Amino acid sequence: MTDITPFTTHLLQSMQAFVPETALIVTFLLALAADLIWKKQRHISGYMALAGFIVTGFLLVQQQSVTGITFSGMLVIDHFGIFIKWVILLSAMLVVLFSFISGELHQAYTRLGEYYILIVGMVFGMFLLTGASNLVMIYLAIETMSISSYILSGYTKFVRRASEASMKYVIYGAVSSGVMVYGFSLLFGLTGSLQLHDIGAYLQQHSVDNLTLLMAGIMILAGFGYKISAVPFHYWTPDVYEGAPVTITALLSVASKAAGFAAMLRFFRLAFTAPFTAVDADWTVIGSIDWHFVLAVLAVLTMTLGNLVALWQSNMKRMLAYSSIAHAGYMLMAVAVLNDTGVAAILIYFFTYMIMNLGAFLIVQLVADKTGSEDLEAYSGLGYRSPLIGVALTVFLISLTGLPPTAGFIGKLYVFTSVISAGYVWLAIVGVLNSVVSLYYYVRVIRNMYLRDVESQGSKITFTPAVLALVLLLAVPTLILGIWFGPLVDWANLSMAITAFH
Amino acid sequence: MEIGLSHYLIISALLFSLGLYGVISRKHAVMVLMGLELILNAANINFVAFARFGGMNMDGQVAAVFVIILAAAEAAVALAILLNIYQHFKHVNLDEVDQMKE
Amino acid sequence: MDLTTLAFYFFAALTLGFGAVVVMSRNILHAAFSLLFTFFGIAGLYVLLFADFLAITQIMIYIGGILILIIFGVMLTTHITGVDVKSGRTGSIQLGGAVLVTLALAATLIIIATGTAWNESPAPEVTSTAELIGTSLLTRYLLAFEAASMLLLIAIVGAAFIARKKN
């Protein structure tokens, strides 16, 4: 019998680093129980979920200084992961708040027990994904969040569109993760390890067959690409975003994308670039495959397709789906440079993207609840029918375009700076051209709100103060972050180093 | 000829492709799910074969265990979703479930 | 040709032959039962690869669980008595695409499988893998093991919700 004392010590330490996730599990179970006990309370599990998220947030604050490799290398806790976890947690909290006021959900159900429970489960999966440093863990975490989101995207199951979305999502997701697992198996065969650190170390010491490594890498990219909606793995995105309840669409477009980016970055950092250095601003790619170029091509494809097709959309949710594809493309540019500055840029971008995108979706939700339509036409004269909503949506769209003085400008600025300073001027130019194209379709909405169908402006749309407060909660930071973003940048710079040493 | 690693890998590659063919070509959603199972099994054969020929590296077998667990969970959820589709469309032919497009 | 080789070819043929039937058969029930034999063939391959525990698992979970689930799915979504039990194929253009893509991928993967210098080393003698896997699951993979139980719980909650007819 071997001595298991070192293992138990390690396990106890790991458990301490696992408190936020544990809190999520407890929340999941409590919400499940609460839902069974108080059957009359429509939002009881929602309140539990929100409370659980707040507790998780407190625990995350406690963890701010923790860095370490836990559970025998399954999970890494570092500043980078914690930043992404904040993005996930904040967006989940906001989406729960959106759900409280969603007419779409309440028309269908008197109780929403499973809805909030599954959101907690999804957040748990995403938390795991941000730290996962083992291929099995990555697969497991992706499946955990995916299975929750398959169900959630079809949650309004009496709606045909939602059911269709759910079905497409599950099939596409299953194939993507199947392809990814196959890629994992090839990587395992090449290096004999499932541990990302060990894979990196092995690749550095041995030269392996390039073709195989490329195939494995691309198959794995298909899995990550599916999560972050990168072209050509994006096909599920528009249909699922359109069909799913808008609250879930919002969550998918921000949180699940953030988790996907985190896993992808960590994977590239640990497995495909040289490890063993604590502070290494420029990562050195192992082997002779030019991953910079591969990722840059994906970035160009992603943002170009997203923007060009978005021009043709008349459904707001679908348009925002393509816009979210385009934004994934902008962020992929910063992935392609594969260095710490790029990571910082992505973190900044994600934080701003979270606020502005959730804001846009919130307004889509509000308008759909009031007018019963997600069509662009429903926004005609909105600027006069509900001035505050009109102004807020304008702010969000300008921010999504990336014009100053909004948060979106700062995100884009940092991404472009990181790309240019890494020497990829052509990539930045493509990015800027794409931004110009995106102006067309974002401005189209603003034009509809202010310059079209002014006759029908008679019917005012009013919202409760709570709803307006929620809108302002997102619109004001969008503007403030456009001017005062020092703390965000400092935080991102603090979090940009992905733990890469053993 | 000695049965080596590559024999298993070829089986796995063929099974993987068969699974994909099934996913792409069958109308009936349940058959698509069967194709998916083949894909995952192909990956599993890889894991186990690499484990065996990589010096009995148990990581591969453990990975296979997890893939099996997840395949089960995924199948359960996918079938539940298909039942729901059946409620709406009275069939589960994937090529006729295409209301949302472009 | 020794017994192991013979067994390998037998199981390989079982796997691929019935695998082909699964994806080609027009009758869904035929496909489902062919899947049973495919899984069985794979379990046999696992035995040949010194993965006895996995072979058992494969039979238990796949044949005892997933396959039953799938057959239920067939029952619930098809009028057994009608013609619906047959599944047509998708349009011919897409079918052509499917064949092409599949062949291209298969060829590429086989080239890779045969042409790569894999990380190989001689295997030590092992009697049973069950203990090794058990130890792994409860030490190195403890977190994954626990997380998988979370995942199953989520899947149960979700599947139960979505399959339920009433609100």
Place this chain on the structure above:
Amino acid sequence: MTHDTLLTLSVFVLLTPLLSFMINIFFGNKLGRLSGVVGTTILGIDLLMAALIAFSKLVTYGGEHIIQTRFEWFSPGSYAISVGYGIDNIAAIMLMVVTLISFLVHLFSTIYMEGDRRYPKFYAYLGLFTFSMLGIVMANNFLMMYIFWELVGISSYLLIGFWYEKDSASNAGKKAFITNRIGDLGFFAGIMILFMTYGSFMFEDIFAGIASGTLPFNNPTMLTLAGIGIFMGAMGKSAQWPLHVWLPDAMEGPTPVSALIHAATMVAAGVYLVAKVFWMFTADALTFIAIIGTITAFVSATIAITQVDFKKVLAYSTVSQLGFMIMSLGTGGYTNGFFHLVTHAWFKAALFLAAGSVIHAMHHAMHHMHDHHSDPQDINNMGGLRKTMPWTYRTFLFVTLALAGIPLTSGFLSKDGILAGTLAWAKLTGGWHWIVPVMAFTAAGMTAFYMFRLTIVAFHGEPKTKIAGHTHENPVRIVLPLVVLSVLSVWFFYSPNPIDASVGWFHARVVQPETAVPAAYQWEFLIQDHQAAPAENHGSHHALNALQEETHHYHYLAMFLSLLIAGTGIALAFAIYQYKLISADALEKRFKKLHTFSYNKWYFDELYHATVIALMLAVSKAMAWFDSVVVDGIVNLSAGLATVAGKVTGLFDHVVVDGAVNLTARVTGFFGSRLRKLQTGNIQFYVVMLLLGVILLFYFFV
């Protein structure tokens, strides 16, 4: 006032209009009619503070180049981005221009916008606009310049489209917005070239970098391109050909807005930008600027001749004058170009406000007579306003003289300087460059002609309609701004000598900066001779470079020529419009028929034989032919010339500018429409595409 006090006060000047915006946007509905009072008061305070700053900077610190501050904003990657703001002499003068005109427009609008249901919003937008404009004035770096530049674009978009119920107004707003984006694209590219080379957005860093001999990408052409890129931003904002198309349409906005934005401030932003970064233009870039300015000045003058809409005439005249300013800067006439900006701001604002006064009176009269069909802006509906609106007429006449460049007005001083400058420039550079002064003088003549045509048709003679007869002079809050602005157009404010500006304070305080561009890429004559002019000789006793010397030589020739040409223009206007109206009581059509070809021919020959060379004769033959084809009431050849020029520019706008915009839209739209077909809705097709993606990527990167 110390430097620090001055800088602190500038922040207040900048933020005060923002306060007005905040108050009016959030409490506008509660304030109602009071919002005008609030806005005007706030602007009044702002004006006083700005005056204090301008006085302090120009008098106390006149010799210092700039009083500024900078601080590090943030540092992405390896860069450290600094921003800041500063007041130099031209900024101090611009502060006065912006706040004073904005204040007067606020005051004017309390009457003009009375009864509009979005009255408070109007004041909010005015506040926002003033804030953004002041931001441009104070920026001492490209980053802030660009940010405020866009803010100005947005607020002007709001103001132009203020009456969005009118399709034409909202379309005009869009047109302005989009056209400006085209220019801004160049602006952005220019900034990026500089930023990538010098790693800073600060003017001082970039100019120091250029002066030290570092060139973008080690290539002088890139420096030229960066300059042209930045100038493209100016082309958009300052409505330079071929991006001028938006400005006349922008007249759909309320008239006080036209006065503020499209006459005095925003359109001047482009000129201001060129002056601000004058240091970094190479000789090639300057030549490009000069040519664009000249074309603009000439083309839009030809168009202005035939317009019948009161505001359209003024709009084209504005474009033309902006062309003069840009041309002057391009030919190295830094001081005169900026001088013209300032003088033009006063008298053009006055012209627009007078137009507003007339339109307001016409509206009232129409309302009184229950007429809702006539066009209150058509000058053919006016006439005889001299008697009903005496104050408007007097001020209008005086500022028209200023615009025409008649001595004793500020316009004479600045325009004369520009014209002399073009002569000097052509002399020094030679060759085909002589076309610049030729076109400049022609445009100046046309300016005098069309302005007097406008004055005579609208104000002189008998009322052409009953409406015009029923107009009345407006209240004092409308007339006072007119008087103030007219008074500011008297020569006395700029120079003690009514025919020579170079002895005045303006020339002493606005001194052409030394170019930062290495001598090899710059006009020789723009480089100061340090031997002749010791370094301590800054401020009022600055050294003159060769161009300035030459400009002095041409001063009297230019004065003589421009007076001759302007006089001819005015005389023609009187001959055609005033005289005929008096002599013939017949209807307008008959009046036109009475004036035979010979008279027009004579006018044409006179004008062109005296001024234009043989090239123009060929054009004139084409004109004559064109005239006979377009029978419909083209009464003189100058009008024919204008039509052709207008058509050509119109064609250019439609085919090239619109075409480029449409082409981009079509190309992106084409690919978008094809790509979206991939989204078939069939999940299995998606899976095929996924696998295809894997395979293609694999073989692409192998």
